[in-house]
Amino acid sequence: MGCPHCGRVHEAPGPDMCVRCGWRLAANVPDTSLQWVWAWFFAGLIAYIPANIYPMLRTQSLGRTSESTILEGVVELLHHGSYSVAIIVFVASIAIPIGKFFAIAYLALSIQRKVRQGVHGRYRLYEVVEFIGRWSMIDVFVVAILAALVQLDFAATINPGIAAISFALSVAFTMLSAQSFNPKTIWAYGDHSKT
Amino acid sequence: MIACPTCDALYTLPDVAEGARARCRRCHTVLTAPRKGAMTRIVMLASTSFILMLAAIFFPFLELTAAGRTQRSSIMDVVLVFADGPFVGLAIAVGALIVVLPLLRLLALIYVLAPMSFGWRPARDAIPVFRFSERIKPWSMAEIFIVGVAVALIKVAGLAHLSLGPAFWAFAALVLVVALKDNFMCRLTIWKTLEHRRQ
Ligand SMILES: [Zn+2]
Ligand SMILES: [Zn+2]
Numbered sequence: 001m002g003c004p005h006c007g008r009v010h011e012a013p014g015p016d017m018c019v020r021c022g023w024r025l026a027a028n029v030p031d032t033s034l035q036w037v038w039a040w041f042f043a044g045l046i047a048y049i050p051a052n053i054y055p056m057l058r059t060q061s062l063g064r065t066s067e068s069t070i071l072e073g074v075v076e077l078l079h080h081g082s083y084s085v086a087i088i089v090f091v092a093s094i095a096i097p098i099g100k101f102f103a104i105a106y107l108a109l110s111i112q113r114k115v116r117q118g119v120h121g122r123y124r125l126y127e128v129v130e131f132i133g134r135w136s137m138i139d140v141f142v143v144a145i146l147a148a149l150v151q152l153d154f155a156a157t158i159n160p161g162i163a164a165i166s167f168a169l170s171v172a173f174t175m176l177s178a179q180s181f182n183p184k185t186i187w188a189y190g191d192h193s194k195t
Numbered sequence: 196m197i198a199c200p201t202c203d204a205l206y207t208l209p210d211v212a213e214g215a216r217a218r219c220r221r222c223h224t225v226l227t228a229p230r231k232g233a234m235t236r237i238v239m240l241a242s243t244s245f246i247l248m249l250a251a252i253f254f255p256f257l258e259l260t261a262a263g264r265t266q267r268s269s270i271m272d273v274v275l276v277f278a279d280g281p282f283v284g285l286a287i288a289v290g291a292l293i294v295v296l297p298l299l300r301l302l303a304l305i306y307v308l309a310p311m312s313f314g315w316r317p318a319r320d321a322i323p324v325f326r327f328s329e330r331i332k333p334w335s336m337a338e339i340f341i342v343g344v345a346v347a348l349i350k351v352a353g354l355a356h357l358s359l360g361p362a363f364w365a366f367a368a369l370v371l372v373v374a375l376k377d378n379f380m381c382r383l384t385i386w387k388t389l390e391h392r393r394q
Contacts, residue, residue, distance in 0.1 A: 002198020002205070005329065006386040007226065009198045009205065020390050022326055077350070085349045088342070123201070123222055130333075137292065137336055141273075141343030144289050146350060148273040149259045149266060149357075160276075165285050172288075175333065187202040187222065 001025060004184065026182055033182040037108050040177030045101060047170035055161035057143055059150075067161060070094065070139065093139040093167070096132055100174050103129045111185050123186050129178050136171045140164055197383070199224055227383040234312035234388075238305055240376035245301045247369040248337075252294060256362035257344065259351070269362060270294065297335040297373075303328035304376075308385070317392050325385065338370040 001010045005023035018025055026033065055067035068076060070093050077086035103125055110122060143160045150158040196207050199219040208227065211217050216228035230236070255267035274290040276282075307325045310318050318324075344366075348357050 002200065002203045004200050005326075005382070007197035007200045007383060008386075009196050021386050022322060082349050085346055088346060120222070134333055134336060135339055135342075137339050138343045138346060140285070140289065141293070141336075141340050142347045142350065144273045144276060144285075145257070145268075145344060145347040148268045148276045149257060149347070150351060160282055160285065162281070165282065168285060168288055179333070183201045184203050 004182070033180050033185065034108055034111060036180035037104065037177050040173045040180060041101070041104050041108070044170045044173030044177060047166045047173060048097060048101075049166075051163045051167035051170050054163040054166070056139065056163040056167065057146065058159045058161050059156060060159070061156035069163060070167070073139075089139060089142075092136050096136050097170065097174065100129055100133055100136075100178070104174065104177055107181065107186070119187060123183065126178075126181060126183055126186060133171070133175045133178055137168065140168045140171070197226065199226060228381050229384045230379050230381065233379045233381065233384065234308050237376055237379050238309045238312050240372050240379070241301045241304045241308070244369050244372045244376065245298070245305070247365045247372065248294075248298055248301065251362045251365040251369060254362035254365065255360035256366060257348070258358045258360050260356040260358075267360065269360075270366075292334060292336045293340045296331050297337045300328050300331055300335050307389075311385075311388055311392065315392075317389050321389055325389065329382070337366065337373065341367055341370055 001013075002008070003010070003018035003021060003023055003025060006018060006021040008018055008020040010019070010025065016025060017023065052070055054069065056070050056073060058065060058067050070089075074086050074090045074094070077083075077089060107122060107126055107129075143164045146158045147160050150156055196205060198205050199222065201224045202219060202222040204219055204221045206217075206219075206226065208217060211227050211229055213229050213231045217226045218224065219226055252270050255269050257268050259266045259268070270293065274286055274294065276286070303324045306318055307321045307328070310316065310321075341363075344363060348359075351357060
């Protein structure tokens, strides 16, 4: 049994924690990590719904208040002709979160079904999900920066909308969901040919 | 002997030459990639990042000019915007992600690696501290914040004239230095050294 963090080898049944680095050791199969994956997954999914319905930004300008959701923000950028930024925002706040939900569900289901095919591909997918998920926070930071910059003494005021909170929560929950995966379970049912 | 951290394939690792890297044959995870003088360099880079970070927090990083008025914002302002009403939680989260966690991670690394780079015994509790720094790694989002600044710049471009303050460049430099530092980090080497020196 190897430590998932530092690779120290322990004899099975080993201790609960790695003797070198103190990381939690879990036996590969059966594995309880999937319960956490699903729990955070649904928390993230639930938080993602209001994130899209409610406004992300409230702009007050000359007595008029306009509110825009995530999607409207992207459309607005397109109208301004800033296509590259529109693509960045679209990818970070819409494509990545939705893609992540599908990827996590697919990975978790294939582990539950003990699928043997395509381990390498699935492991790549897991790495991509882990790496890319954090980038969705961009939109939350953009809202924070805009709100800090554009304050009362200007012609316009920008305030964060309620969606900023639920979007940030959704990103955090899906990050936790991805982190809860025990990558070894992907390999556990996969090919043993090359070991 | 080590097990691959991601797929449990077992290896007896020979001494890997400095500058080379060993990958798992099955899943291609990098097992170890020792670098010459890595500890010292990491400590130096982490200290640099720490100073840059402090500069980035308190100097203005964006300047907005509209109708003859100028507004300067520092990162502290960004964190404090949310500090009233229902957005307090968000303020704490944003502050943690772009300021507190990156700073803590740098401090933890310096604390763990500085004694080792001098060849001393590891500091007290070096093991849990290093584990902590590895755990918060995905949550320290300075580089994402930089991209956020760029997006915000373009969003308000029509509204007012914007210019970048000194802190923006400090922050951008910080992102580069952190990336460089992570490149030198070899988890396995650090854990091995920690284990050996403890005895
Ligand atoms: Zn370990
Ligand atoms: Zn492996």
